[in-house]
Amino acid sequence: MPVNLSAPKAQDLHPVAGVRIGVAEAGVRKAGRKDLTVFLLDEGASVAGVFTENRFCAAPVQVCREHLQGGSAVRAMVVNTGNANAGTGAEGLARARATCAALARELDVDAAQVLPFSTGVIMEPLPVERIEAGLPAALADAQPGHWARAAEGIMTTDTLPKAASRRVEIDGRAVSITGISKGAGMIRPNMATMLGFIATDACIASALLQPLVKDLADHSFNRITIDGDTSTNDSFMLVATQRAGHAPITSLDSAQGRQLRAALLEVAQQLAQAIVRDGEGATKFITLRVEGGRTGEECRRVAYAIAHSPLVKTAFFASDPNLGRILAAVGYAGIADLDQTLIDLYLDDVHVAVRGGRNPAYREEDGQRVMKQSEITVRVVLGRGDAADTVWTCDLSHEYVTINADYRS
Amino acid sequence: MPVNLSAPKAQDLHPVAGVRIGVAEAGVRKAGRKDLTVFLLDEGASVAGVFTENRFCAAPVQVCREHLQGGSAVRAMVVNTGNANAGTGAEGLARARATCAALARELDVDAAQVLPFSTGVIMEPLPVERIEAGLPAALADAQPGHWARAAEGIMTTDTLPKAASRRVEIDGRAVSITGISKGAGMIRPNMATMLGFIATDACIASALLQPLVKDLADHSFNRITIDGDTSTNDSFMLVATQRAGHAPITSLDSAQGRQLRAALLEVAQQLAQAIVRDGEGATKFITLRVEGGRTGEECRRVAYAIAHSPLVKTAFFASDPNLGRILAAVGYAGIADLDQTLIDLYLDDVHVAVRGGRNPAYREEDGQRVMKQSEITVRVVLGRGDAADTVWTCDLSHEYVTINADYRS
Numbered sequence: 001m002p003v004n005l006s007a008p009k010a011q012d013l014h015p016v017a018g019v020r021i022g023v024a025e026a027g028v029r030k031a032g033r034k035d036l037t038v039f040l041l042d043e044g045a046s047v048a049g050v051f052t053e054n055r056f057c058a059a060p061v062q063v064c065r066e067h068l069q070g071g072s073a074v075r076a077m078v079v080n081t082g083n084a085n086a087g088t089g090a091e092g093l094a095r096a097r098a099t100c101a102a103l104a105r106e107l108d109v110d111a112a113q114v115l116p117f118s119t120g121v122i123m124e125p126l127p128v129e130r131i132e133a134g135l136p137a138a139l140a141d142a143q144p145g146h147w148a149r150a151a152e153g154i155m156t157t158d159t160l161p162k163a164a165s166r167r168v169e170i171d172g173r174a175v176s177i178t179g180i181s182k183g184a185g186m187i188r189p190n191m192a193t194m195l196g197f198i199a200t201d202a203c204i205a206s207a208l209l210q211p212l213v214k215d216l217a218d219h220s221f222n223r224i225t226i227d228g229d230t231s232t233n234d235s236f237m238l239v240a241t242q243r244a245g246h247a248p249i250t251s252l253d254s255a256q257g258r259q260l261r262a263a264l265l266e267v268a269q270q271l272a273q274a275i276v277r278d279g280e281g282a283t284k285f286i287t288l289r290v291e292g293g294r295t296g297e298e299c300r301r302v303a304y305a306i307a308h309s310p311l312v313k314t315a316f317f318a319s320d321p322n323l324g325r326i327l328a329a330v331g332y333a334g335i336a337d338l339d340q341t342l343i344d345l346y347l348d349d350v351h352v353a354v355r356g357g358r359n360p361a362y363r364e365e366d367g368q369r370v371m372k373q374s375e376i377t378v379r380v381v382l383g384r385g386d387a388a389d390t391v392w393t394c395d396l397s398h399e400y401v402t403i404n405a406d407y408r409s
Numbered sequence: 410m411p412v413n414l415s416a417p418k419a420q421d422l423h424p425v426a427g428v429r430i431g432v433a434e435a436g437v438r439k440a441g442r443k444d445l446t447v448f449l450l451d452e453g454a455s456v457a458g459v460f461t462e463n464r465f466c467a468a469p470v471q472v473c474r475e476h477l478q479g480g481s482a483v484r485a486m487v488v489n490t491g492n493a494n495a496g497t498g499a500e501g502l503a504r505a506r507a508t509c510a511a512l513a514r515e516l517d518v519d520a521a522q523v524l525p526f527s528t529g530v531i532m533e534p535l536p537v538e539r540i541e542a543g544l545p546a547a548l549a550d551a552q553p554g555h556w557a558r559a560a561e562g563i564m565t566t567d568t569l570p571k572a573a574s575r576r577v578e579i580d581g582r583a584v585s586i587t588g589i590s591k592g593a594g595m596i597r598p599n600m601a602t603m604l605g606f607i608a609t610d611a612c613i614a615s616a617l618l619q620p621l622v623k624d625l626a627d628h629s630f631n632r633i634t635i636d637g638d639t640s641t642n643d644s645f646m647l648v649a650t651q652r653a654g655h656a657p658i659t660s661l662d663s664a665q666g667r668q669l670r671a672a673l674l675e676v677a678q679q680l681a682q683a684i685v686r687d688g689e690g691a692t693k694f695i696t697l698r699v700e701g702g703r704t705g706e707e708c709r710r711v712a713y714a715i716a717h718s719p720l721v722k723t724a725f726f727a728s729d730p731n732l733g734r735i736l737a738a739v740g741y742a743g744i745a746d747l748d749q750t751l752i753d754l755y756l757d758d759v760h761v762a763v764r765g766g767r768n769p770a771y772r773e774e775d776g777q778r779v780m781k782q783s784e785i786t787v788r789v790v791l792g793r794g795d796a797a798d799t800v801w802t803c804d805l806s807h808e809y810v811t812i813n814a815d816y817r818s
Contacts, residue, residue: 054737054740055747086736087733087737087762087765087767088767089763089764089767092766123767308717309636310809314813320814327465327495327531328463331465331466332464332465341498355498356496357500357501358496358534398810400719401726401809401810404719405723
């Protein structure tokens with residue numbers, strides 16, 4: 001039961017000139033599921049990405065990094081669900097390369113111009129022959145208007161497809177931005193989410209794309225957590241097809257650069273938050289805002305300590321204002337010289353704790369009122385400095401345990 | 410449903426000369442519960458302790474540290490359940506001091522000779538008047554043989570009391586060691602468990618007690634985790650009453666020192682493991698052994714990453730050999746230069762992964778067989794060095810969510 005999230009409507013997702021998408025049922029793990037998606041990019045597109053920091057990164061992540069570093073122009077991305085091709089050793093690498101080679105043959109490009117993505121069960125051999133067999137159907141399906149199909153095609157334990165789209169005007173030209181994401185568990189991205197793809201037809205210098213995708217990730221996919229488990233396959237890709245016809249953006253600090261970044265960030269944050277809203281078993285969407293830290297990094301440490309505390313998460317699930325659990329999490333966040341007597345805690349507009357102790361004016365019924373909402377902002381003021389940061393998470397429910405105890409069955 | 414744990418029998422717990430224990434029902438939070446325990450120490454006892462590293466440490470922890478640093482001979486310890494007196498600011502400190510003063514008056518000692526301990530709900534005012542009113546009954550109850558009652562008296566969400574006892578002979582004299590512990594959730598001790606008390610009548614130089622209690626904690630209470638939540642109230646106390654009559658131990662490296670340490674460690678490990686066995690909702694007891702690390706610290710990082718992964722914990726609950734989740738946790742444990750191609754994974758005697766990939770000889774039914782056991786050892790070999798360490802944990806079940814969603818109701 002996702003929190004205030006609904007499936008995107010196909011007509012709300014703007015096509016991006018220079019991108020065609022095809023989806024097929026390849027039977028990677030189960031029959032009758034859209035489990036194979038290809039993105040076909042016209043010549044001239046620029047591509048950048050960020051990937052998981054998990055040292056057990058999956059074979060496709062290793063191949064993506066290799067192909068991007070090699071500098072060949074990317075012409076296609078291929079995504080399978082049902083199998084993560086992670087923890088699969090040298091054979092896994094060979095199979096990820098075989099997937100690229102098969103699609104490259106169909107498109108008459110180099111294998112190094114194809115980026116592979118996999119998501120699903122870890123430590124099982126990738127059935128590469130089924131993927132190869134499914135490629136012709138995916139290619140036959142390719143259309144600019146297939147973003148909604150792609151959002152479905154990359155789902156695993158997601159209960160809803162996730163997509164977002166914006167149109168902005170730059171120098172009098174319409175620029176489209178459309179993206180999709182997937183993920184519901186094993187979510188604590190540490191570069192990017194499980195899988196996220198955003199494309200725009202904006203014209204922007206290729207050299208700006210890598211810093212831009214990192215910046216976007218740091219303010220969207222790298223600020224969400226469901227269960228603190230960093231996936232082996234996290235990938236977030238940004239494509240600029242350079243087709244919108246305006247003068248190319250050569251600086252992210254220009255008016256046009258800032259405008260494009262803002263619109264991209266809206267899409268990235270919406271996609272990232274959609275993953276939390278669809279968090280496995282989630283019943284509440286929680287915004288954790290930590291202020292008054294010395295550095296952004298220590299604000300994030302506090303926010304993640306709260307976000308990962310099973311006790312805090314179960315209290316949210318129960319709508320129980322057992323808010324001392326939040327203070328306890330602040331206390332073990334690893335800030336050695338934290339002074340508890342400087343800390344204030346707010347739940348939305350309710351001032352719960354003052355200088356490390358219960359606010360005398362705090363009434364349990366006020367806390368209770370906020371805890372019953374489906375969207376809650378927790379604000380912690382550390383009283384140490386001027387830095388602040390925000391992390392989004394969800395609660396921990398029976399359903400999370402059910403989903404993850406039964407995932408493979 | 411604790412994992413292979415039963416309530417201690419009173420007759421199995423050796424009294425410790427110089428220690429008397431009394432328990433009463435003070436109605437701290439609920440009526441009809443043993444919620445107030447006093448330990449009375451004869452003159453001459455040495456006491457040392459380790460406490461939570463949570464920066465939001467509770468008022469009683471602050472007072473304990475202050476009294477121990479002051480150097481007055483400790484003559485009593487008083488423990489209440491039902492209220493943690495944490496997140497309670499200056500008023501909480503005043504109430505912890507008032508508790509000490511009240512017991513000191515009854516015993517005609519200084520308030521600084523009393524150590525206070527509290528456990529229960531955070532951020533609620535401590536009902537100190539109920540504790541004061543309950544003290545006479547607790548004192549009237551004081552007996553050397555009341556260890557089993559004390560084990561009951563300090564329980565909160567524990568389903569069973571926890572105690573352990575040993576008798577060893579040092580220089581021809583019988584030496585008794587008896588201890589109790591409590592805790593089932595909010596368990597990731599980072600100095601000591603929620604509450605642990607061990608007493609011995611051994612004769613040992615007072616100066617050795619503090620390094621000894623730290624050493625014991627580091628190999629017992631500091632190696633367990635249930636939910637990664639470090640409590641605000643963790644305290645582990647070691648009492649030596651100096652009454653056994655053997656020549657005083659003046660070095661932990663002497664034969665007698667090593668003998669005493671070994672016996673104390675057995676008791677401490679049994680008490681620490683009992684907390685995991687009684688972990689909230691636990692159905693499995695998991696030993697995480699990480700070998701081949703460069704340092705013990707990196708082995709512990711890997712072990713805790715596995716121990717705190719909700720995905721790993723739910724897989725154990727489901728008896729599902731979805732063992733790629735363990736590799737993923739190893740990958741995000743924060744070892745920047747970890748090489749996945751050197752890593753082996755074992756589940757008891759089953760060799761699951763070889764050099765970062767699935768062992769070709771691994772059969773799912775072998776993994777399944779081990780996963781169904783109530784006690785499982787996960788062994789990860791990092792292939793980087795000679796260090797090793799062990800952490801104990803439990804699984805994550807529906808019951809954990811139920812207990813923590815309902816704790817206050």
